[in-house]
Amino acid sequence: MRPVRYNVAASLDGYVAGPHGSFDWIPDDPTVDFAGLFSKIDTVLLGRKSYEVALDMGGELPWGPNTRVFVFSSTLSPENHPEITVVADHAVERVQALREEPGDGEIWLFGGGELFRTLLAGGQVDRVEVTTVPVLLGGGTPLLAPRAPQTKLALIASHEYPSGMVALTYEVVR
Numbered sequence: 001m002r003p004v005r006y007n008v009a010a011s012l013d014g015y016v017a018g019p020h021g022s023f024d025w026i027p028d029d030p031t032v033d034f035a036g037l038f039s040k041i042d043t044v045l046l047g048r049k050s051y052e053v054a055l056d057m058g059g060e061l062p063w064g065p066n067t068r069v070f071v072f073s074s075t076l077s078p079e080n081h082p083e084i085t086v087v088a089d090h091a092v093e094r095v096q097a098l099r100e101e102p103g104d105g106e107i108w109l110f111g112g113g114e115l116f117r118t119l120l121a122g123g124q125v126d127r128v129e130v131t132t133v134p135v136l137l138g139g140g141t142p143l144l145a146p147r148a149p150q151t152k153l154a155l156i157a158s159h160e161y162p163s164g165m166v167a168l169t170y171e172v173v174r
Contacts, residue, residue: 002099004045006109006116007037007129008143009165015140016113021053025135029163032131038063042105043098045119047112048073049141051084054110063108070094072115091115092122099124117145125172128153134164 008016009026017023044063046054051071054061063069069084078086087094098107109116109125119125130143153170160166 002043002101002103002105002107003126004095004099004107004109004119004124005041005127005129006120006125007127008111009131009133010143011133011135011137011140013136013138014143015137016111016143017053017141018137019139021049021141023053025137026133027163027165029161029165031161031163032165034062038108040104040106041067041108042103043068043070043107045095045107045109045112045115046071047115048076050111050115051076063110070098072112091118092124095119095122095124113142113145116143117148120144120151120172121149123174127156128170128172129167130170131161131165131167 009023010016011025018025041063044067046069048071051069051073070087071081071084072087072091074088076086095107109119116125152173154173155168156171157169158167
C-alpha cells in the first residue's frame, strides 16, 4: 500500500501558517534537501486553502510537473481548475483508493489541518513529518484542526538544521 506523508513546517507553538496565512517566518535553509523530499512523491493532496496559498506563491510549485494533484474542496469548480483533480466529498475513500493503486510512489499530504484531521481519523496517514521552526507565532492555522482523534506516534528520525529548525519524522502507530 502506498504511504501517505503529512510533511509540514510548524512554529514551535504548533502553527503551520501565521495569523493572516503568512509563512514568511519559515527560514530559507539551503541545507534542506527538497529534491530528496520530492523524489518519491507522485501524488499531492491539498485542502482548498492550502492550494490557494500555493497558487498565490507564484513561480514554480514545489512538486514536479508530472505529479498528480488532488484538491479537496466543496467550493472549487473542476472546470476552472483543469490542471488538478477536485474532490468534493468522500476524502477518506478517495485517498484509500489512491493508496491501493499499484506502484511505489508516495502520497504527500501537503497542507490543510482540516484535511489532515479527516484523513488521520480515517486511518489514511502513515507518517507525520514536522519541521519545527524556532519561532512563536501566537496564533494562525494549527498543525492539526480541533477535534482530531488521539493518535499514537513513534519517532523514526530526526534532523537538526543549521538554521535551528528540527525535522521530526513519526510513524503512525496502528
